[in-house]
Amino acid sequence: MTDVCRHDVIIVGGGAAGLRAAIAAVEADPEISVALVSKVYPMRSHTVSAEGGAAAVARDEDSLEMHGYDTVKGSDFLGDQNVIEYFVEEAPKELTRLEHWGCPWSRNEDGSVATRAFGGMTTKRTWYATDKVGFHMLHTLFQHSMRFDRIVRYDEHFVTRLLVDDGNVRGVSALDIRSGEVRAILGRSVILATGGAGKIFPFTTNGMIKTGDGMALAAAAGVPLKDMEFVQYHPTGLPGTGILITEASRGEGGLLKNSEGDRFLVTYDYGVGKKAELGPRDMISRAVVQEIEAGRGISGPYGEFVHLDLTHIGREKLEARLPFVLELARTYAGVDPLTEPIPIRPVVHYMMGGVDTDIDGATSLPGLYAAGETACASLNGANRLGSNSLTECLVFGARAAQHAVLYSRGSSEGNESALLAQAEAEAARVSALRRHKKGSEKISTIRRELNTTMEEGCGVYREQASMLATVQTVASLQDRASDLRVSDDSMVFNTEVIAALEMKNMVDVAQAVSVSAAARLESRGAHTCRDFSSRDDENFMHHTLCYLEAGGPRLDKKSVHLGHWEPEERKY
Amino acid sequence: MSLGTKKFVITRFDPDRDTEPRTEEYEIPVQSDWKVLDAINFIKDEIDGSLSYRWSCRMAVCGSCGMMVNGEPKLTCKTALSSYGDSLTIEPLANFPTIRDLVVEMDGFMDKFQKVKPWIIQAKERAVEEGPQHQSPEDLQAFKQFSMCINCMLCYSACPVVATDPEFLGPAAIALGHRYNMDSRDEGADERNAVFRGEGTIFSCSYANECSEVCPKNVDPAGAVNQAKFNAVVDWASSFVVKREKE
Numbered sequence A: 001m002t003d004v005c006r007h008d009v010i011i012v013g014g015g016a017a018g019l020r021a022a023i024a025a026v027e028a029d030p031e032i033s034v035a036l037v038s039k040v041y042p043m044r045s046h047t048v049s050a051e052g053g054a055a056a057v058a059r060d061e062d063s064l065e066m067h068g069y070d071t072v073k074g075s076d077f078l079g080d081q082n083v084i085e086y087f088v089e090e091a092p093k094e095l096t097r098l099e100h101w102g103c104p105w106s107r108n109e110d111g112s113v114a115t116r117a118f119g120g121m122t123t124k125r126t127w128y129a130t131d132k133v134g135f136h137m138l139h140t141l142f143q144h145s146m147r148f149d150r151i152v153r154y155d156e157h158f159v160t161r162l163l164v165d166d167g168n169v170r171g172v173s174a175l176d177i178r179s180g181e182v183r184a185i186l187g188r189s190v191i192l193a194t195g196g197a198g199k200i201f202p203f204t205t206n207g208m209i210k211t212g213d214g215m216a217l218a219a220a221a222g223v224p225l226k227d228m229e230f231v232q233y234h235p236t237g238l239p240g241t242g243i244l245i246t247e248a249s250r251g252e253g254g255l256l257k258n259s260e261g262d263r264f265l266v267t268y269d270y271g272v273g274k275k276a277e278l279g280p281r282d283m284i285s286r287a288v289v290q291e292i293e294a295g296r297g298i299s300g301p302y303g304e305f306v307h308l309d310l311t312h313i314g315r316e317k318l319e320a321r322l323p324f325v326l327e328l329a330r331t332y333a334g335v336d337p338l339t340e341p342i343p344i345r346p347v348v349h350y351m352m353g354g355v356d357t358d359i360d361g362a363t364s365l366p367g368l369y370a371a372g373e374t375a376c377a378s379l380n381g382a383n384r385l386g387s388n389s390l391t392e393c394l395v396f397g398a399r400a401a402q403h404a405v406l407y408s409r410g411s412s413e414g415n416e417s418a419l420l421a422q423a424e425a426e427a428a429r430v431s432a433l434r435r436h437k438k439g440s441e442k443i444s445t446i447r448r449e450l451n452t453t454m455e456e457g458c459g460v461y462r463e464q465a466s467m468l469a470t471v472q473t474v475a476s477l478q479d480r481a482s483d484l485r486v487s488d489d490s491m492v493f494n495t496e497v498i499a500a501l502e503m504k505n506m507v508d509v510a511q512a513v514s515v516s517a518a519a520r521l522e523s524r525g526a527h528t529c530r531d532f533s534s535r536d537d538e539n540f541m542h543h544t545l546c547y548l549e550a551g552g553p554r555l556d557k558k559s560v561h562l563g564h565w566e567p568e569e570r571k572y
Numbered sequence B: 001m002s003l004g005t006k007k008f009v010i011t012r013f014d015p016d017r018d019t020e021p022r023t024e025e026y027e028i029p030v031q032s033d034w035k036v037l038d039a040i041n042f043i044k045d046e047i048d049g050s051l052s053y054r055w056s057c058r059m060a061v062c063g064s065c066g067m068m069v070n071g072e073p074k075l076t077c078k079t080a081l082s083s084y085g086d087s088l089t090i091e092p093l094a095n096f097p098t099i100r101d102l103v104v105e106m107d108g109f110m111d112k113f114q115k116v117k118p119w120i121i122q123a124k125e126r127a128v129e130e131g132p133q134h135q136s137p138e139d140l141q142a143f144k145q146f147s148m149c150i151n152c153m154l155c156y157s158a159c160p161v162v163a164t165d166p167e168f169l170g171p172a173a174i175a176l177g178h179r180y181n182m183d184s185r186d187e188g189a190d191e192r193n194a195v196f197r198g199e200g201t202i203f204s205c206s207y208a209n210e211c212s213e214v215c216p217k218n219v220d221p222a223g224a225v226n227q228a229k230f231n232a233v234v235d236w237a238s239s240f241v242v243k244r245e246k247e
Helices: A016-028 A064-074 A081-100 A133-145 A213-220 A273-278 A281-293 A315-321 A323-332 A388-409 A416-434 A443-457 A464-483 A495-519 B036-047 B107-115 B137-147 B154-158 B160-164 B171-181 B189-196 B210-214 B221-246
Strands: A003-006 A009-012 A034-037 A151-154 A157-165 A168-176 A182-186 A189-192 A231-237 A255-257 A298-300 A303-309 A342-351 A354-356 A368-370 A542-549 A552-559 B002-012 B022-031 B066-069 B072-075 B087-091 B098-100
Touching (some): A009 A388, A016 A388, A081 A133, A081 A388, A133 A388, A157 A213, A157 A495, A168 A189, A168 A416, A168 A495, A182 A416, A189 A213, A213 A368, A213 A495, A443 B036, A464 A495, A495 A542, B002 B036, B066 B154, B107 B171, B137 B171, B154 B171, B171 B189, B189 B221, B210 B221
Parallel strands (some): A003 A182, A009 A189, A189 A368, B002 B087
Antiparallel strands (some): A255 A303, A298 A303, A542 A552, B002 B022, B066 B087
């Protein structure tokens, strides 16, 4: 028999968005019981790896209007303007809450919170805690969440399916990794906060756990994924490992140089104008690729790269502001940024797309909400500005929770036997996987082939032919991924079963990315098509919706919420 | 660049099958820039999919991948393979019960964290409208180092007191509680000290300093324990002064 647990709000994911949602839910209603379900312990969540900072207006010379304009322009005018306006207004409040909860924000001499410059932001508005901002935010949130008895954690539980009855989501089935049992965790609403899907690509800043689980869960329940074609390449990752070297390095004065020692963003016209190194990520990533294609890259064991030069900044400032960058470059690239430039190249970092939600985090499935990177509330449009995403996790994690609580009050518990039958079916599926020794496909082979085709079809620069080829390849990988070989038949901490479940999620998300990309015949933000090199507002000023259905993927459109800022040519 | 082959002697334990831990050997080709974790991932991907361990960020910040490497607690994603000889032994972190292979049980560790009340305690909760509090760079500095713990648990594996007394609050939890005690925004030291100064707490520490030596993030938990002890002694001494003043 399946073990049954009952709560009101169920949150899947224990990173910044999930933890913020959990705290907001118990604060919104003194009676409510929250389940926080994560496949890792919350402090292992990938929020931990975010480095540079979180954006919110903090200084007199700044304004909400300016933060909003920077964000909508950064989005190449595909961001929903009502969402952006709400975001910039809530952002300072959310970062202040974190301050009250103990986040060790770096300080100015007078004791006020310090801010730093970031790409695409016209003024200093990125709050930071040296260069381990995600780490400090995550630990602050997790530790603060421990105050609340009504947040019940299900650590190391992998959610396999949303349980739906009578058109409402009423729970999840979750594999307890330690025992191997599948539990039915029932409730009145579910919030997905599982983060991104960088691991569908070969070269990514993302950790091993970023396999798009929440996106795949929603898609399997019939909820569309939105704007999945927009994949952010961060310009500065370490060759080989893909480890992130934060944009704050450029915010603190770091320079990008080619093999000739030339600041190519200044010498050549890459659209970033006087912003140079502080241009937005999509443009700088394209510039790096073009430098390499023009023969001005530097060769290394992991291909061509360019240099991020911090040597002129000086030891004192680097040690005070960028200690993690020093540690990462020394440990993982064998270079000392005090005296040598850091080798870098563009690396998959963030999914602008995700589960389609409205401004409240609500999806098309009643009771289902999503927040953070796994969601697409359309804050980021076609390109996210650095340091908006940590704040996004807080603003929309809180809002999704408030609305999930409201929804829960008016919702019933559903038909328990129907829900348990679904959980039993999941238990049977997991059990079959655990005994699938004769499967014909090796997990690591499928992963490698998926990674290769995603980079070929959905890289910094895309071509229609290669995108269509990737669509085909992903479809065949989807078939093959249904017959994965699992050699481990143990009930206890079976990580091979988890890897197999994650692989299924990854191919589903990859399908949405490639199909959505192949249909956007223009260049906008991070989606740069060599065959269609300019933005086409007449035909493509809309969001892409991708439904993953039994008969294959289906695309639809959704209009962009305009009204405050008139779309214009995006030039810096 | 290839570094030839190395042999990994890895502890295996599956409670479904084994009554006690055993070892398995894997000889694999390795690269000169690999960390220990890269080799373990190679074994998992290419040779033995049943090998179980935790990892995620591979950049020394999520704290998942602590293991004993040749008998020492190490964060395997930060530990260069090139500094070892032809053969390495990999075991689960010492001083924790093992769940499976290289995966240890963390329940006790998480309970200890909860015990030290690792959150800001203020007599009156602040409203958002009051804005951020001021905190001088010096006040920040007073606790910053102790806020850098990634909960990798290496210090518990190295601690001689934890080895004999599993109930000992331990280095990371004490450092975390002390971090909040030292935060100028916090008013909860009395509550935390009631936990700190009971049995199996800061005075159980033998000051072997091994926790600080193995810490991959230079948190210096031994320093935190020492400061906490010092504060306790000062409080104890000043309690006499206050009494005398009252008299």
